[in-house]
Amino acid sequence: MFVKLAVLGVVLGCVLVFWRRLSGLVDTAVGLLDNLFERRRTGPLKDAPLAGFLLAPALAVLGVFGVAPLVLAVYLSLFEGKGLNMRFGGLVNYSRALSQEGFWDSFLVTVYYAAGTIPLCLIVSFLVANGLYRLGRGRGLFRTLYFLPYVTSVVAAATVWRVILHPHVGLVNAMLQSWGFSADALPQWLLEPNGAIHLLTGGVVSEDVGPSLALCCVILFDVWHASGFMIVILLAGLTTIPRELEEAATIDGAGPLQRAWHVTLPLISPTVFFLLIVSVIKGFQAFNSFYALTGNGRGPLDTTQNMTVYIFTNLYEYQRLGYGAAAATLLAVAIVILTLLQWRFVGRRVHYE
């Protein structure tokens, strides 16, 4: 294996050393290709051959490993039964899914999760990015520190959180106990199936309303993990805002909050919009954090079972391949609809230059 790395190193070394020569050769080769395509440039299809050449590698990979499984999954969703007894059932899996309590419960969990993580993450990241942007010294260090959670694998980070939040051995409850809380009344964090709102309001709200405390812990974990990603992108967006606009606002007497709301936010709204779309797509498909934090994904009494966990459980634990594929297709449809809705309604309010 070290031999392989050595070979790779030698190849890279040669490339770097003979860069000038090589780039000359590459330029000639590419130039030839260009001429080849130039000759075809007539009529409405003129760009087509070149586009085909440029798209071929990506489409080959995505077609085989992305699109084809998708189509196969939809095909599989038309079959019901298990193992050797799979038979064609048409849309029966879909009607079963839509009438199953478990399906809608997991959809609700997904919605709670998205509603919890996305706004929180955006707000926190915006505030931090804003703060980092105005920083002079130590910017690089702070940026690295805030990005650290995103760089870590979810599994490693989740193990850490699991131990810190452990009801009996964990740091958080040990601290609470040292502040006087009775050992018998400590919050059970990732093991708590009762609603967080129920616990916070001391029982006023019913325990089945809202996300469970366990789900809230997952939400917190993902905000912690993903905000690094958002901070980096937002920072980039902030660097394109002309300073004069902000200075003008300050001169006009706007305080920091007003500045942020009326000047900064509209100017980076394209970036925020981009992050919103991507977060919804990723948030609806979240899986790793759920699985790593709860051990089986479903959590206490299935209160952290989101759509992806539901699909995963049906596919892999219960071997209901057709049903799982149908649920997955429904999830994909939901994501597409949400993306289109965002494009239509939020996209209008995005301020382009």
Add this chain to the structure above:
Amino acid sequence: MIRVPTLGILFCLMVTALGCGGPAGFRPIEPDKVLFWDRQTVENADLLHGIVDQFNAGREGLPVEAQYSGGYSEIYRKVTTSIQARALPAMAVAYQSMTVEYIQAGAVVPLDSFISDPEVGLSSEELDDFFPVVLETNRFSEFGGQMCSFPFCKSVLMLYFNKRVLSEAGIDTAPATWHQFLEQCRQVKSDTGKYAYAIDVDASTFDGMIYSRGGDVIAGTETLFDSPASLDALKLLETLAKEKLGYQIPPGSYDDRDALAQDRIAFLFRSSSHQASVGRLMQGDMARWGIKAIPQADPSDPHTVLYGPNICIFRTTPEQERISWQFVKAFTSPETTVRWSLGTGYLPIRKSAENHPEMKAFWKTWEYNRAAFDCLGFARSEPNVAGWQEVRDLIENAQTAVLTGKRTAEQAAAELKGQADAVLAEAGG
């Protein structure tokens, strides 16, 4: 316009590639080796490799290779995915509930023909030497009672107790009945303030609680979760939670063992296979703890649960299937089963192990070393009907519901029965 045909061609190629290979044919992942997917790590893995090497050395033909492939759920996932790909290992470890899924997919080789084979089979004396329960657990009633797997790492559910914590509460013998168990839990809590029992929510443990009360889990394809035994078990959990005598540990963790070793609790219920690990955690202080049979409703008619995975032989090639059987037979021979047991802490599955000098020497080294072996005589296997994987999750949810106070014992029992019966009905059909 050009792109669409290109993609179309790609897609057709892909479908053809997937379609070829025949509808039901399986082939081995490794044609030159008899591949065995197992989950043993560190020392146990070394011992297993030693046994495999010994087996390979004594014969010609394809060598057996044991490959660490993750935990049980990872192996389950890999095997089910491999079934879809129609390329399987020669053997893998599996629990009964997983084996059922494999059988339903047509991937498993039934072993009866091997057992009765004149050359490589087992004689009736040899068959008698096995504890009946370890063979029964591998017969699947829904598939004609065929033997579809063979015992690998067997263990039984045991009660582990911390003597130091018990003596702090003024108790000098661990409980023998469920009534005593509850009383001792209360005593531990009131005299020492510590929790008595760290609860690992597990379907097998619950089955053990039912069996030890003289009850049963299933009758035909209908579950008995509304029976008095099941209700009593749930009520015990309810009481433990209400009176703060026990707490739940995070699923998939082994925190109860750590808690026992750190003198923070008095009891835990786990398979006997954890004996060696607990001994290590206790740092060799064997006077501080012990294990014994789980509490019973009626100590004169004891029952407990048989734990442990088996080996499943998959359809690959006739040659690999035969060699796999020979390996399995060699692994469960009297000598090897004792060697495996002494090295890993799993139980020997042959009755004749009782007279083996090394076994006897081992039992002399600690007063509780024999306890698990003695339970084999009255261990019962868990159901192995189709859909049981899902029922296990339902059982664990019922236990959690009772422990967190979201359901009373009666509600949980009724709900569990309803849901479990529905699952089994759907799976059977």
Add this chain to the structure above:
Amino acid sequence: MMRKTLRYALLSLGAVATTFPFVWMICTAFKTYTEAASPTLRLFPDVWQWRNFLETFDAAPFGVYFSNTFLVAGVVTGSAIVTSMMAGYAFARLRFPGRAVVFGMVLATMMIPFEVTLIPNYVLVTRFGWRDTYAALIVPWCANAFSIFLMRQAFLGLPADFFDAAKIDGCGHLRFLLWIAGPLVKPMIVTVGLFAFLGSYNSLVWPLVVTGKDTMRVVQVGLTVFSGAEGVQYNLLMCASTIVILPTVGLYFAAQRHFLEGSLGAGIKG
């Protein structure tokens, strides 16, 4: 200036909260098992167990795992950059029939969770005979929709007249892409590269399923060795996890100054 101090203070507080789990991770890496598994408020170990590092490398051949991981992640990153640049440019700058449909299909691949496409991909990879080979670890990830999306945004952010000017000088699309447009979107390239590298480096499920031989494992699979039925060896797991994070942190630290200014923001705004 009061505001500046306040800003530093708040950011530092936030940084502490964000990095606290890592502090815990590193401290646990130096503890004994008993220390790591018992309830305590003490962050730092009694005695710093440097030998945990030796034990970690003993438990599994992490040297092999690391070289596999770097090889796979390196090739995946390189090809993700190349394929997404080519495809992103085509979607941004070229006009051809069916462009919207094809782009839609590319985006559609982002809409289905990976766990669902796992089985068909595994079946295919097995049919190709790629189990336990680098091909299985690399090829499916050589292109991904997110990178294409980002590169398209970046190219859209370039003024349209650039190409027209270049064309007058006799430059075709490909040379334009290679020598002019490419360098202009360097920040985005670095971003795409970073995310592709992270995605490959941190992936667990796919390598777990397609490799069986110890010599082909990657570091994330290697970490699972510490969570066996013998228990979770927290201290060694944290030790291994710390070692595993170091390359990615180093990579990010080196790369960050290249991608945060200018064009990246403009690209995303486009």
